[in-house]
Amino acid sequence: MRIPATIYVEILRNVPLLVIIYILFYGLPSEGVTLGAFQCGVAALTLNGSAYLTEVFRGGLGAIPRGQTEAARSLGLTHRHVLGSVIVPQLFRITFPALGNQVVGLILGSALVSVIGINELTHVSYVIGSHTFRYFEVFVVAGALYLVAVQLINRLWAAAGRKYIRGVTTL
């Protein structure tokens, strides 16, 4: 179980997202599989994000002391119960800040799908810029929008962690 998971994670984390997008969008059609631009974008971001999330959860699991499982087992809980009621709630708490980072990473990564012509923020601002030749103004506005979105998520995520989840260590 561990070896295929490691291979999956290591490959997807060490190959640029852009190359993954190109493989799906330009590479797969030559093998007879054609996906739309939007499907490719979603698939590439999913593959990339899932690999990073795997690492986040692996790290989180490693941070839970073994004694937690042992104690729960000795209390007579079944394996399924131990996982659902003891491990996962703690895992969520431990990984909560990292999950927020993952959301931010996803927003930043989503800019990349503009290269295959999906109309998201970066692509739209590029098109407007090339029509009006006012790249500076357009890119500053687009940058400001990303900045606001990312900072907002950071703040809200930290605030939510402090308010709703006990024992979250926020930054």
Added chain:
Amino acid sequence: MTLKLTAMALVFGSAAGIVVGLARASRRWWLRLPATLFIGTFRSIPILLQLFFAYYALPLLFHIDVPQYAAATLALSVYCGAYMAEVVRSAVGAVELGQRAGAAALGLNRLQAFVYVVWPQALRVGIPAAVGVYVMTLKDSSLASVIGYLELTGTGVAVREIDPASGSFTVLLGVGGIYFVMAWIISLCGQLLERRLAVPGFGTVRSRRVRSVTTVA
């Protein structure tokens, strides 16, 4: 070209990162504030947009000619620098306060305490995270292909345009494979360095890479 671009970005980025990171960790607010703004801004905007800005907006703004190579190097260096600065800040922050107090008690002034006591420890703490930033910079150098710079990814895509029958799937998988090997070599160097610099009795050598890609700005 990928190697050249990445190497340049790493050198400039690391230098900028150390300066900004130290400023960020400073006690003086007029050093801390600009550093915080720099880090927050460049870590919250996608590198692709920064690249577009450097390549399309800068020439219009200053009426200068910015070649693709220069634009890519500039954008990647700034981006890498912002992430490195966070690594430096957290590494310096990870050194216990008692270490500074101890140094002061031994009669070292603040500069000496930093150079001889804090920095050597911070350097060792920061290696795994720095390796993560280096790998990220390598991967993000692929974006330079979008502004038409022919590095590894750009070449892979160009092969397809020149000869559509050549099976772009295989070519692009090969491109991915090359990145994988390069990233692996960087990680390996990081591990070697970590082991090499390890001081017996101070912490343990981590066998696994610790990689935080995005940390809250």
